[in-house]
Amino acid sequence: MNSSASAPAKTPGWRQWLTTDAPASRRQARLSAWYRSWLAFRSNPMAMFGLVILLLLVSTALLAPVLAPHDPFAQNLSTRLSAPGANGYLLGSDTLGRDILSRLIYGSRITLYIVSLVALMAPIVGLFVGTAAGYLGGWVDIVLMRITDIFLAFPRLVLALAFVSALGAGIENAVLAIVLTAWPPYARIARAETLTIRNADFIHAIRLQGAGALRVITRHIWPLCISSLVIRVTLDMAGIILTAAGLGFLGLGAQPPSPEWGAMISAGRKFILDHWWVATMPGLAIFIVSLAFNLLGDGLRDVLDPKKSAR
Amino acid sequence: MAALPKWIKGIGHTFFTVLITMVGLLFVTFVIGRVMPIDPVLSIVGESASRATYDAAYRELGLDKPLIIQFLLFLKDMVHGDFGESLLTARPVFQDLLRVFPATLELATMGTIFGVLLGVPLGVIAAVRRGRWADHVARVVALIGYSMPVFWIGLIGLLVFYGKLGWIGGPGRLDIFYVDTVPHVTGMILVDSLLAGDMDVFQNAISHIILPAGLLAYYSLAYISRMTRSFMLEQLDQEYITTARVKGLSESAVIWRHAFGNVKVPLITVIALSYAALLEGSVLTETIFAWPGIGSYITNALLSADMNAVLGGTVVVGLVFVCLNIFSDLLYQFFDPRAQ
Numbered sequence: 133m134n135s136s137a138s139a140p141a142k143t144p145g146w147r148q149w150l151t152t153d154a155p156a157s158r159r160q161a162r163l164s165a166w167y168r169s170w171l172a173f174r175s176n177p178m179a180m181f182g183l184v185i186l187l188l189l190v191s192t193a194l195l196a197p198v199l200a201p202h203d204p205f206a207q208n209l210s211t212r213l214s215a216p217g218a219n220g221y222l223l224g225s226d227t228l229g230r231d232i233l234s235r236l237i238y239g240s241r242i243t244l245y246i247v248s249l250v251a252l253m254a255p256i257v258g259l260f261v262g263t264a265a266g267y268l269g270g271w272v273d274i275v276l277m278r279i280t281d282i283f284l285a286f287p288r289l290v291l292a293l294a295f296v297s298a299l300g301a302g303i304e305n306a307v308l309a310i311v312l313t314a315w316p317p318y319a320r321i322a323r324a325e326t327l328t329i330r331n332a333d334f335i336h337a338i339r340l341q342g343a344g345a346l347r348v349i350t351r352h353i354w355p356l357c358i359s360s361l362v363i364r365v366t367l368d369m370a371g372i373i374l375t376a377a378g379l380g381f382l383g384l385g386a387q388p389p390s391p392e393w394g395a396m397i398s399a400g401r402k403f404i405l406d407h408w409w410v411a412t413m414p415g416l417a418i419f420i421v422s423l424a425f426n427l428l429g430d431g432l433r434d435v436l437d438p439k440k441s442a443r
Numbered sequence: 444m445a446a447l448p449k450w451i452k453g454i455g456h457t458f459f460t461v462l463i464t465m466v467g468l469l470f471v472t473f474v475i476g477r478v479m480p481i482d483p484v485l486s487i488v489g490e491s492a493s494r495a496t497y498d499a500a501y502r503e504l505g506l507d508k509p510l511i512i513q514f515l516l517f518l519k520d521m522v523h524g525d526f527g528e529s530l531l532t533a534r535p536v537f538q539d540l541l542r543v544f545p546a547t548l549e550l551a552t553m554g555t556i557f558g559v560l561l562g563v564p565l566g567v568i569a570a571v572r573r574g575r576w577a578d579h580v581a582r583v584v585a586l587i588g589y590s591m592p593v594f595w596i597g598l599i600g601l602l603v604f605y606g607k608l609g610w611i612g613g614p615g616r617l618d619i620f621y622v623d624t625v626p627h628v629t630g631m632i633l634v635d636s637l638l639a640g641d642m643d644v645f646q647n648a649i650s651h652i653i654l655p656a657g658l659l660a661y662y663s664l665a666y667i668s669r670m671t672r673s674f675m676l677e678q679l680d681q682e683y684i685t686t687a688r689v690k691g692l693s694e695s696a697v698i699w700r701h702a703f704g705n706v707k708v709p710l711i712t713v714i715a716l717s718y719a720a721l722l723e724g725s726v727l728t729e730t731i732f733a734w735p736g737i738g739s740y741i742t743n744a745l746l747s748a749d750m751n752a753v754l755g756g757t758v759v760v761g762l763v764f765v766c767l768n769i770f771s772d773l774l775y776q777f778f779d780p781r782a783q
Contacts, residue, residue, distance in 0.1 A: 281460075282467030285765050286757075287723030290741065291471075294757045297745045298475045374592050378727050381594050382742055397595055401731075404598050405606040415595030423590035 179431020185424035193240040202231035204238040224409040235391035258318020266326025288313040296384040306385040367429035370422035526755030536755035545630025547736030551721040554659030562664035566671025588665025597731035612651035614733035663717040678702040715771030
């Protein structure tokens, strides 16, 4: 269409198109709903702060080879345990003389990898279980919800520990263990949503048209459960990071020499009294990222679910 | 015959739920024990055992029976408190657990007491002064609590208060020369030293527990103050509060007697949940502070592949968790006339 020369003049029109009261197409209506949510989200400075930090984290992970000043695995025993700023190590070096900053930068990839895997898998498991229980009802409901209660009854970290110990240490097993302990709340939410939708007229109409349970659940109930699950996932992300780091700290997550943040704290633990930076820096990284996720989650909840927000 | 009174039915229902949950808990633990990559027979007979010895031990452990029978046998052992022997301590796991549990209980109880004493007033003030700076302070306090890795801040705390300032005792429950100087009654050193009237030991124990308990208190404070705030806001919005004010009651009577009176009941559940969470959260805290409780017991067992100890510990923590939930349910029914 128009070339970039007319772009500034076009901006108000573009905004008007998005905020119109009378959308001309379904796509416009949907985009304008998104845009309004974005405007509400943007007015929350704390949430924006969280978003900016997370965008920085994602770009750090993507650009790790460009950003890292050193090789995260390269050892240099002659400069081991350098203080921050000394010997060209901005955040100091660890016990094998590896640059802590570079390891943190590469470690962001592991953190994002774990968080996104868990944040994808746990809600999906919960969605399957919860919608099936809610829609089918009867015995299926009783059995599935009992199982959910049993998993809820377990303390999460202890259960994750037991799972990892059974499956063997490693990132993938840590992810699996966290998923196994994280899905029950999502199942509860999905079931509650399903129960409110289940007897709606449109569901009856679809069933009269001959749709089976599978089709009703996958095509008509799932889409309506997504938004409450998304809110819950964002609020849970910080918890996922902390659990993953805790597993790493205990030596059950990512294995050395992988620059996982929790494992880095654990490695610096022995030197904490004389060489504080080795354990402090990765802890700060975990703190900042989980703070960002918490801020983002609070903001998203305010926008998408004003009713349940903490006001 | 008249129908059974409602509360008997309620108790029957609770009992049934608890029973199913506990059996389920044991089943999950059993399955975890079965998928272990470690061969339980090899760990007993050793690698150089003959085929016949191996087979005998295999049958001895009941591994030749169908899984369901194995599970029932496992259930029977658990009910009898027989968790097998720990490889690490060469003692029955049950005895080990009895020994380490009071340490965890002591830590979590101290944490909860301080968390409630500080968190509830903070939440009430934040609700009353909503949108003002006290509210923002409470919000920041909670946010930091939700975002901080406990094992990291524990290390930093040790570095600053023990390493640099020397204000507190280091890791462990007591300085080495105080260990085992008071008679073992409850296993909780604070209580035992008071019972023995030994103030030196008591003070030393306080200097050791203050940082880990303070940390746990901070985490429960973050949660309790947030929940108190939202419960209070819900009450303060209602019309009976306006009525109370119109009647000319003082602001403190409105807040503490009327609004807070209605918040007490749901708060009990929140406090019980946070207590349970502290018992669990102690896994990482205890590791940092070398606190000889159930958390560090499980962790140490894990790292040396001592499966009996891990499973026993998991079962006990799970049972405590379930019991606390039921306890809070019962308290709820007791205090809330509508639930009766």
